[in-house]
Amino acid sequence: MQSLGKMMARPLLVSAILEHGANQFGMQQVVSRETHGSIHNYTFRDMANRAKQLANALHSLGLKPGNVVGSIAWNNYRHLESYYGVSGAGMVMHTCNPRLHPNQLAFIINHAEDEAVLFDSSFAPLIKAVAPLCSLVKHWICLSDKTHVPTVEGVDIKNYEDLIAPFPALFDWPDLDENSGAALCYTSGTTGNPKGVMYSHRAIALSALSACLPNVLNISSQETVLPVVPMFHINAWCLPYACLIAGAKLVLPGPRLDGASLYELMESEKVTLSAGVPTIWMGLIEHLEKNQLAFTTMRRTGVGGSAMPKALIAKFNDVYKVDVRHGWGMTETTAVATISNLSADEMHLPNAVRHDMVAKQGKSVFGIELKIVDEDGNSLPRDGQSQGELMVRGQWIVENYHKAETQALVDGWFPTGDIATISPDGVMQIRDRTKDVIKSGGEWISSIELENAAAAHPQVAMAAVIGIKHPKWDERPLLLIVRKQPDFTDKQDLLAFLEQRVAKWWIPDDVIFVDSLPVGGTGKVQKNELRLKYGGLFSA
Numbered sequence: 292m293q294s295l296g297k298m299m300a301r302p303l304l305v306s307a308i309l310e311h312g313a314n315q316f317g318m319q320q321v322v323s324r325e326t327h328g329s330i331h332n333y334t335f336r337d338m339a340n341r342a343k344q345l346a347n348a349l350h351s352l353g354l355k356p357g358n359v360v361g362s363i364a365w366n367n368y369r370h371l372e373s374y375y376g377v378s379g380a381g382m383v384m385h386t387c388n389p390r391l392h393p394n395q396l397a398f399i400i401n402h403a404e405d406e407a408v409l410f411d412s413s414f415a416p417l418i419k420a421v422a423p424l425c426s427l428v429k430h431w432i433c434l435s436d437k438t439h440v441p442t443v444e445g446v447d448i449k450n451y452e453d454l455i456a457p458f459p460a461l462f463d464w465p466d467l468d469e470n471s472g473a474a475l476c477y478t479s480g481t482t483g484n485p486k487g488v489m490y491s492h493r494a495i496a497l498s499a500l501s502a503c504l505p506n507v508l509n510i511s512s513q514e515t516v517l518p519v520v521p522m523f524h525i526n527a528w529c530l531p532y533a534c535l536i537a538g539a540k541l542v543l544p545g546p547r548l549d550g551a552s553l554y555e556l557m558e559s560e561k562v563t564l565s566a567g568v569p570t571i572w573m574g575l576i577e578h579l580e581k582n583q584l585a586f587t588t589m590r591r592t593g594v595g596g597s598a599m600p601k602a603l604i605a606k607f608n609d610v611y612k613v614d615v616r617h618g619w620g621m622t623e624t625t626a627v628a629t630i631s632n633l634s635a636d637e638m639h640l641p642n643a644v645r646h647d648m649v650a651k652q653g654k655s656v657f658g659i660e661l662k663i664v665d666e667d668g669n670s671l672p673r674d675g676q677s678q679g680e681l682m683v684r685g686q687w688i689v690e691n692y693h694k695a696e697t698q699a700l701v702d703g704w705f706p707t708g709d710i711a712t713i714s715p716d717g718v719m720q721i722r723d724r725t726k727d728v729i730k731s732g733g734e735w736i737s738s739i740e741l742e743n744a745a746a747a748h749p750q751v752a753m754a755a756v757i758g759i760k761h762p763k764w765d766e767r768p769l770l771l772i773v774r775k776q777p778d779f780t781d782k783q784d785l786l787a788f789l790e791q792r793v794a795k796w797w798i799p800d801d802v803i804f805v806d807s808l809p810v811g812g813t814g815k816v817q818k819n820e821l822r823l824k825y826g827g828l829f830s831a
């Protein structure tokens with residue numbers, strides 16, 4: 292018979308992360324750019340004290356462990372305090388994507404049964420639209436002081452500062468079960484209603500610990516971290532927790548995510564590590580190029596959410612001397628599940644080879660297992676060639692959606708809806724989403740690879756490829772381009788450029804120049820919108 296380990300079973304809790312940060316790195320800074328533009332600066336210890344005041348205040352409103360508190364907010368210090376005050380007290384922090392349609396926003400607030408909603412003053416018009424649809428919400432709390440509270444007809448709004456002011460910075464964090472819910476985030480829901488993923492305290496703590504590892508984002512107390520990834524998108528990939536575990540300075544950018552504002556914040560706060568989606572980094576690099584700027588302190592960036600184009604990796608690496616860590620994850624995986632990272636030997640490979648490697652989504656982090664399967668669920672070989680649906684399992688992977696009646700798992704694995712290859716040494720490459728891959732004449736064309744190839748063209752600012760119904764081939768690719776210069780109109784030049792990079796039968800049947808592409812709140816091009824608009828193009 293196996294003997295049991297004789298170790299303490301102390302729970303992994305969000306409150307423990309806060310206490311660790313405040314006690315071990317109490318004087319470390321949190322810098323936050325506020326919605327109205329000013330910079331707010333305080334310490335981990337101050338933050339922890341105010342999180343405790345908030346926990347007391349929520350109790351005084353009658354909220355209890357297990358209740359859900361929503362947030363519709365940018366990355367800023369009061370939102371950070373809520374992360375800890377709400378979850379620490381045993382309630383569930385439900386972060387909402389403000390770019391959802393008001394009906395969808397109301398759907399998730401009602402589905403989650405939010406009792407209170409914390410929101411930024413800039414979202415007052417949204418509150419006006421959703422409040423009448425959300426009868427369960429008893430408290431609308433503006434994340435501001437008295438002077439910045441908006442007036443919304445018919446909605447009684449409290450302000451955060453007055454709410455927490457009467458309460459002491461003392462709170463006995465409950466000794467919760469580490470498997471109880473700490474945070475809730477709904478999937479983007481491009482089809483059907485969004486689905487809720489309830490993160491346990493344990494999943495968050497393990498995932499945040501993993502983010503700190505050298506092979507993942509390498510976060511220590513020597514780093515200054517700027518999470519550009521929104522706090523409503525998968526807990527900002529757990530960076531608000533990881534920074535307190537590691538004692539890293541935390542810089543929160545508020546609503547201004549354009550290249551100029553981010554660059555200014557990176558320089559003024561001496562940011563060394565940042566994390567966000569590729570579209571954000573495109574804007575930043577464009578700003579640097581236009582103004583001939585360089586980074587003084589930035590040395591590493593974590594990127595994910597959609598595929599990072601090789602051309603952008605090359606710019607970061609070769610021109611701006613910033614190491615790119617390209618990760619893959621989804622709402623259902625709490626944060627980073629795989630990450631590209633180079634070994635000491637690989638660091639000496641020629642630039643182009645290294646960029647190719649980083650453009651893949653990398654190896655799974657400890658705790659996460661991957662496999663790919665065919666349409667019948669049979670495992671496919673890890674040969675770097677066979678492609679199939681990516682399945683994932685691990686300690687911080689969803690088991691079931693919140694209040695779902697159907698099972699999310701297949702034989703204990705979560706089907707991701709992504710199509711991938713896995714190489715013999717474990718490097719995973721996303722080839723497409725199952726719903727985005729283009730089925731042409733019985734073969735598959737990867738929209739991601741075509742976009743990647745197009746993004747390398749000097750006139751291309753942004754590219755999207757969608758499959759369009761075709762009478763002969765089932766589907767054919769259509770390329771949509773946002774140009775760098777509006778006078779560039781040479782489609783043939785673009786197609787000839789692609790011919791050097793992809794198989795001939797992959798070449799898009801047409802190219803359309805557009806002023807912009809629809810990008811959702813989590814930085815992904817909304818391909819379903821494009822399909823609706825251009826879907827009939829080849830069948831007419």
Ligand code: AMP
Binds near residue numbers: 599622709
């Ligand atoms: P979400 O749950 O909204 O974060 O979306 C998760 C999906 O984003 C994944 O299933 C992938 O399709 C996509 N995704 C995330 N990271 C990457 C990446 N590095 N490369 C390509 N696709 C990605």
